[in-house]
Amino acid sequence: DTGVSQDPRHKITKRGQNVTFRCDPISEHNRLYWYRQTLGQGPEFLTYFQNEAQLEKSRLLSDRFSAERPKGSFSTLEIQRTEQGDSAMYLCASSPQGLAGAGTGELFFGEGSRLTVL
């Protein structure tokens, strides 16, 4: 399967612990996105990479959140000192750059990593 894969699919942790999620995008896609989705809401943008460069970050991404894409391939999203409000589905998506530079492409989503903070 050459789709976007995310690991782990489910994570239960205690408040104050650190968690890390991994995303492997579609191999030929140079853009990678992280979104957060809570029940009854649409996905909320967190951050975006083009290759290894993190080009945009949402204000939702507090200083407890950090994302990396060290070699322009897979990405990790780390949450430090988790809080109960961090409980959500964390979605990763990728897209190709496209001929127009800015890209016209749709997002290809993984199945998400569900975080529960107790």
Next chain:
Amino acid sequence: AQSVAQPEDQVNVAEGNPLTVKCTYSVSGNPYLFWYVQYPNRGLQFLLKYITGDNLVKGSYGFEAEFNKSQTSFHLKKPSALVSDSALYFCAVRDMTNAGKSTFGDGTTLTVKP
């Protein structure tokens, strides 16, 4: 700033009837518009997009959407609904000049009854 509104949390239709799921948007520049579908315990899947050109775009599974610039709308339609179309549908918008953030609506649950 960009935003998307999906005014209906729930749409119910009978199998075989036409369906419409509404979406309106706000964006500073020219929009790229998308519809995605989410089945239970599955990731979001792309259905169709409007980039430029014809206002009526066709996508997967017989769905189509009509772009209306004056009304800033991008309603999803299907002439004849199937029970298997029952799912959660999201509309999204991105500014043409910004490769980054897409903004999603809060979703509309479509239920097609046999």
